Amino acid sequence: ARWAMWREGGARGAALLFGLALALEALARLLWRRRGRRAPVSEVLFFPSPVTCTEALLADPLAAAAASSSPCPCLLPHGESALSRLLRRLLSARRSLELCLFAFSCPQLGRAVTLLHRRGVRVRVVTDSDYMALTGSQIGHLRRAGIQVRHDERGYMHHKFAIVDQKLLITGSLNWTTQAIQNNRENVLIVEDAAYVTPFLAEFERIWKEYNPTHYTFPRSSNKKRTEHLFRAWRGL
Known part of the structure; x- marks a missing residue:
């Protein structure tokens, strides 16, 4: 037992x-x-941004590797800035990039978006119809590169946000213009949180569908108040 x-x-x-x-x-x-x-991305950027060299970020990978042994001949200061940090987040895209921007004339950001397109990232852009025609706008360059662009037909498309790989939201007061980046008091919030990304992505898809070119009707009547607002936007205000 x-x-x-x-x-x-x-x-x-x-x-x-x-x-x-x-x-x-x-x-x-x-x-x-x-x-x-890794911890989810959560970052706040404030502008104006110091002017720094961004060539190392925007160079073609093969060209960058060939030039890595020699110092950059650029006379601009080298180092981190709000703009370079924004570029890094933008260039982290591997699959998709949705842009919803009222004003887009910053050459560095334009080059970054074009570079992503060449890498095979699906890029879609929604912008304001009148602002995109102003001198210095990057929209024409994006279209010539083969990037899909849609615009409003009436009112203002005044959003300022980007969605990277459908999981990273970039939004704030900043118009993507050199004037705003270098001279204005602006803010950008970068967050990797589905609670915020999901409604912004839904808004983009809603606008993308609404701004289908088959829905456009032309011409539109001129509007003095709209013209004055566009001039202020061109100044980066």
Whole structure:
């Protein structure tokens, strides 16, 4: 009888130890996964941004590798700035980029978007119809590069946001103009959170559908107030 009790107790102890070992293994795996998982992106940028060289970010990868052994001949200061940080987030796109911008005339940001398109990233742009025709606008360059662009027909398309890979939201007060970047008090919020990305993505898709060129009717009547507002936008105000 004692032998049977001892054997039964030993079996229970072994089962308990085996269960404990499995639990510890599962806990170790969970902790390892959490350790390897990066924290979601959350960043705030303030402008105006110091003028710095961004060639290293915007150069073609092959050209950049060939020039890596020699210093950049650019006379601009080298280092981080609000603009370079914005460019890094933008250039992190691997699959898709949705842009919804009232004003887009910054050459560096235009080059970044074109570079992503050449890399095979699906780029879609929504912009304001009148502003895109002003001197210095990057919209014409994007269209010539083969990037899809749609615009409003009436009112103002006054949004200022970008969505990277459908998971990273870039939004704020900043118009993507050199004037705004270098001279204005502006803010940009960069956040990787589905609670914020999802409604912005839904808004983009709604506008993209609404601004289908098959829905356009021309011509539109001129509007003095709209013209004055566009002039202020051109100044980056």
